[in-house]
Amino acid sequence: MGDLKLQNVTIAYGPRMIIQGLSLAVHDGEMVSLLGPSGAGKTTILKAISGLLKPDGGDILIDGRSVTDLAPENRDAVMVFQKPLLFPFMNVAQNIGFGLRMLRFTKSETRRRVARILALTRLEGLEFRKVHELSGGQQQRAALARALVLEPSILLLDEPLSNLDANLRQRMRDLIQSIQTETRMTMVFVTHDQSEALMISHRVALLLDGRLRQVGTPRQLFYEPIDPDVARFFGGRNFFQGRVENGLLRSDLGVFPVGRQDGNGHLRMATIRPEDIEIAPLGKSANGGLTGRIVKTNFEGSAIRHVVTTTAGELMVLTTQDRFAPGQEVALTVSPDKIRLFPKS
Amino acid sequence: MTSRPQYDVDARTRPGSGFFGLTFLLAPALTVILLLFGGGLVLGVVQALGYIPGAGQGELSWVHFTGVITDPDFLYSFGLTLYVACVSTCIAAALSIVAALILVSLQSRWIHFIFQIPLTVPHLVVAVAVVFLLAPAGWFSRAAVAIGLIQGTTDFPLLINDNWGLGIILVYVWKEIPFITLMILAVLRHSGEELLDVGRTLKAGAWQRFRHITLPTIFPALGAASLIVFAYTFGAFEVPYLLGRTYPMTLPVWAYKQYSDIDLLARPEGIATGIVIALVITAAVIGAQMLTKAARRRGIVL
Amino acid sequence: MKRSLAGFTGVIVICAVGIPFVPLCLWSFARRWFYPDLYPQAFGLRAWTYITSTAGTQVLTAIGHSVVVAAVTALLAVVIAVPAGRALGLYAFKGKDAVSILLTLPVIVPPLCVAMGLHLWFIRLGLAETLGGVIGVHLTFCLPYAIFVLWGVFSNYNPDFEDQARSLGASRLTVLTRIMLPMILPGISVAALFAFLLSWSQYLSTLIIGGGRLMTLPILLFALMGSGDRPVAAAVSLVFVAPALVVLLFSARYLGTRSLVGVR
Numbered sequence: 001m002g003d004l005k006l007q008n009v010t011i012a013y014g015p016r017m018i019i020q021g022l023s024l025a026v027h028d029g030e031m032v033s034l035l036g037p038s039g040a041g042k043t044t045i046l047k048a049i050s051g052l053l054k055p056d057g058g059d060i061l062i063d064g065r066s067v068t069d070l071a072p073e074n075r076d077a078v079m080v081f082q083k084p085l086l087f088p089f090m091n092v093a094q095n096i097g098f099g100l101r102m103l104r105f106t107k108s109e110t111r112r113r114v115a116r117i118l119a120l121t122r123l124e125g126l127e128f129r130k131v132h133e134l135s136g137g138q139q140q141r142a143a144l145a146r147a148l149v150l151e152p153s154i155l156l157l158d159e160p161l162s163n164l165d166a167n168l169r170q171r172m173r174d175l176i177q178s179i180q181t182e183t184r185m186t187m188v189f190v191t192h193d194q195s196e197a198l199m200i201s202h203r204v205a206l207l208l209d210g211r212l213r214q215v216g217t218p219r220q221l222f223y224e225p226i227d228p229d230v231a232r233f234f235g236g237r238n239f240f241q242g243r244v245e246n247g248l249l250r251s252d253l254g255v256f257p258v259g260r261q262d263g264n265g266h267l268r269m270a271t272i273r274p275e276d277i278e279i280a281p282l283g284k285s286a287n288g289g290l291t292g293r294i295v296k297t298n299f300e301g302s303a304i305r306h307v308v309t310t311t312a313g314e315l316m317v318l319t320t321q322d323r324f325a326p327g328q329e330v331a332l333t334v335s336p337d338k339i340r341l342f343p344k345s
Numbered sequence: 346m347t348s349r350p351q352y353d354v355d356a357r358t359r360p361g362s363g364f365f366g367l368t369f370l371l372a373p374a375l376t377v378i379l380l381l382f383g384g385g386l387v388l389g390v391v392q393a394l395g396y397i398p399g400a401g402q403g404e405l406s407w408v409h410f411t412g413v414i415t416d417p418d419f420l421y422s423f424g425l426t427l428y429v430a431c432v433s434t435c436i437a438a439a440l441s442i443v444a445a446l447i448l449v450s451l452q453s454r455w456i457h458f459i460f461q462i463p464l465t466v467p468h469l470v471v472a473v474a475v476v477f478l479l480a481p482a483g484w485f486s487r488a489a490v491a492i493g494l495i496q497g498t499t500d501f502p503l504l505i506n507d508n509w510g511l512g513i514i515l516v517y518v519w520k521e522i523p524f525i526t527l528m529i530l531a532v533l534r535h536s537g538e539e540l541l542d543v544g545r546t547l548k549a550g551a552w553q554r555f556r557h558i559t560l561p562t563i564f565p566a567l568g569a570a571s572l573i574v575f576a577y578t579f580g581a582f583e584v585p586y587l588l589g590r591t592y593p594m595t596l597p598v599w600a601y602k603q604y605s606d607i608d609l610l611a612r613p614e615g616i617a618t619g620i621v622i623a624l625v626i627t628a629a630v631i632g633a634q635m636l637t638k639a640a641r642r643r644g645i646v647l
Numbered sequence: 648m649k650r651s652l653a654g655f656t657g658v659i660v661i662c663a664v665g666i667p668f669v670p671l672c673l674w675s676f677a678r679r680w681f682y683p684d685l686y687p688q689a690f691g692l693r694a695w696t697y698i699t700s701t702a703g704t705q706v707l708t709a710i711g712h713s714v715v716v717a718a719v720t721a722l723l724a725v726v727i728a729v730p731a732g733r734a735l736g737l738y739a740f741k742g743k744d745a746v747s748i749l750l751t752l753p754v755i756v757p758p759l760c761v762a763m764g765l766h767l768w769f770i771r772l773g774l775a776e777t778l779g780g781v782i783g784v785h786l787t788f789c790l791p792y793a794i795f796v797l798w799g800v801f802s803n804y805n806p807d808f809e810d811q812a813r814s815l816g817a818s819r820l821t822v823l824t825r826i827m828l829p830m831i832l833p834g835i836s837v838a839a840l841f842a843f844l845l846s847w848s849q850y851l852s853t854l855i856i857g858g859g860r861l862m863t864l865p866i867l868l869f870a871l872m873g874s875g876d877r878p879v880a881a882a883v884s885l886v887f888v889a890p891a892l893v894v895l896l897f898s899a900r901y902l903g904t905r906s907l908v909g910v911r
Contacts, residue, residue: 099547374731389764465891467848474667580757619760
């Protein structure tokens with residue numbers, strides 16, 4: 001069973017603290033993404049879970065038992081690296097069957113399992129190819145197969161898709177997701193791509209500066225970010241301050257009903273996502289809403305991004321309507337239910 | 346090829362820069378090699394086949410080659426040379442694997458530097474030092490007397506100019522271990538660490554990682570380096586000349602003795618012996634290449 | 648655990664590498680050293696003064712010859728190897744494999760075979776017992792080694808730099824001297840040092856072509872070992888090994904730790 005718990009894990013590299021007091025629980029059968037910018041320490045965490053690195057503090061438990069003293073070859077967790085790292089002196093079938101041979105499976109059982117995993121990862125026919133004869137995508141699939149064939153309780157994937165082009169990445173993503181759904185294998189998937197994390201995970205753990213900022217379902221992280229950094233990571237902008245009194249948020253953007261809140265009169269941070277601000281030509285509504293002038297426009301294909309300067313500062317607006325241009329005066333409408341009020345710090 | 350470094354055949358290798366450009370670049374080198382090396386070999390073969398202008402011998406015949414090969418001393422010399430070369434290569438290769446593994450895990454620049462010293466020391470100097478150390482009146486003999494192990498020079502075991510070529514093998518091992526080790530180390534440093542991590546997460550224990558990952562990774566470099574050492578020790582002259590017995594002597598020593606014999610008629614036999622040495626070495630190199638290719642084709646994972 | 652292993656290994660390596668130098672140093676400074684004493688009863692500089700004085704002109708001549716032969720061989724080898732290495736490292740052409748084999752043969756075939764063959768011819772040409780002849784025979788194997796080194800250097804060389812310089816208006820000569828040469832200088836140094844050491848340590852080929860008349864350090868050393876004058880032999884050994892150690896220090900300081908891979 002693949003129950004994983006990290007308790008207060010600390011990892012330092014010399015004087016530098018890479019991971020500080022990280023606690024995370026991954027339940028059996030879950031696909032959890034470890035999300036964060038490059039260099040945030042995500043690979044380090046995976047290495048600690050796999051056993052390739054020893055944490056300087058804290059504990060790691062698999063199925064309730066501490067594994068910090070177990071060597072990687074004795075843990076029921078297998079890691080797939082960012083580069084395929086297939087053994088260049090073996091062919092594909094030998095590579096995939098490597099772990100089974102190390103665990104002393106019989107030849108026939110090895111052959112059977114390898115054949116099954118070749119079918120699952122769509123590598124049939126490539127058994128006897130040499131590693132250098134494979135394409136990048138095939139190599140990555142072979143590396144994945146090499147780990148999957150061991151049927152570990154926990155699979156650790158270190159950004160396995162970042163070296164692939166967009167098309168291949170999508171196909172591999174689907175493959176991994178379908179395997180996870182089928183086998184109910186616990187997976188920890190490291191990525192720096194936030195949309196990827198939102199796409200495939202049951203839960204997302206966002207890591208910034210070596211600390212876990214927020215753990216939750218994709219929707220929770222997207223719609224209910226716990227602080228501006230988290231919001232910004234998922235493309236949030238337009239941070240502003242306001243005072244909450246009797247269920248009303250008073251801010252430069254306007255006055256909005258936000259329901260009962262603790263702490264009357266306190267200053268609170270809030271945000272509204274660019275796609276949640278409605279933009280219209282000036283003159284349409286005269287009810288004293290927010291107005292401004294467009295200073296910059298970026299055409300992004302599926303949407304258009306405007307930077308609008310208003311009395312409340314600069315706001316970023318994302319819209320699918322392509323009828324505004326820089327210099328134009330516009331009216332902006334913010335609906336209260338789209339405002340995200342950050343918890344009091 | 347044996348001593349050729351690994352190359353990237355990438356887009357930068359352009360198709361020939363134009364015939365005249367390339368010829369101009371390669372001509373001096375090819376001329377020198379063809380003239381001196383090629384010429385030397387050809388002239389050697391010709392002389393060994395009996396043609397010595399100015400000495401009244403103008404016909405080609407195999408008499409010198411047959412003379413050498415059917416000489417009863419030939420087999421002894423050949424066997425001795427083969428023995429010394431094989432034993433030196435095997436011991437050096439085995440110890441180099443150990444040394445490389447230790448060095449890669451220690452990553453000490455000082456030890457790495459000291460380890461390189463033997464590379465530049467001439468074989469002859471090492472042989473001289475071995476004489477000073479291991480002769481019956483050498484330093485180790487004196488140390489043995491000092492701690493009471495032996496009484497005098499006659500009690501000290503024969504370690505140089507002996508039947509087993511111990512002194513010779515010792516010199517070769519001292520010189521060649523750093524050579525082989527550094528060739529292995531280059532490979533280990535480059536790709537060893539990551540593949541070992543992969544092995545560990547794929548449930549391979551320490552011995553399994555060594556046998557199934559480290560050994561196959563270093564095998565090409567180890568094989569090439571060992572082949573070079575074998576070829577060198579088989580054809581080397583000065584160390585067996587200084588540290589070997591007067592009989593039997595290694596093939597290169599025998600070749601020279603014949604060549605410099607007062608009897609001018611022994612000269613072609615010396616050259617013929619030299620050609621035989623060259624043939625044996627070339628055969629060994631070609632044999633090793635073919636073996637490697639065959640093994641790779643069969644998918645034999647070492 | 649790791650630190651004690653490092654210490655232990657360090658000690659073993661230092662002992663193993665240093666032990667040949669101990670008797671050489673002791674004997675070269677020995678005035679009287681009889682069996683079974685562990686170190687000389689009396690020290691002195693006889694051997695060293697002998698080497699450097701007029702009584703030891705043999706030694707000075709030998710040193711001079713060794714230096715000249717090795718230096719000229721190294722120079723010639725590098726000058727010829729640079730264009731050859733460039734051709735092999737930068738271009739793919741028909742017959743490249745054949746050239747590669749042609750270059751490998753002199754490396755695996757022992758010098759003695761070639762020297763014996765060349766000897767007669769060199770006698771005819773008047774090259775026997777001359778420095779030129781010895782340089783010639785040394786070149787047969789020093790040149791291929793140098794070419795291999797430069798082949799490797801040029802394989803990692805990016806000719807785009809030259810194209811860039813040309814497009815900025817540099818002449819061909821300027822490109823060669825101001826762009827290519829500085830970039831391959833480490834490689835040239837390695838090749839030159841390699842060739843120098845190879846020629847410096849040569850014994851048999853020098854003996855054959857030199858006819859025993861042309862004195863170089865290894866030939867002198869052999870003769871001294873035969874004569875039984877251990878102190879002088881030890882001193883000459885140390886002189887013989889000195890440039891090798893200088894080469895090592897130079898390459899470690901300026902060329903990095905990987906540069907000597909392949910030196911034998």
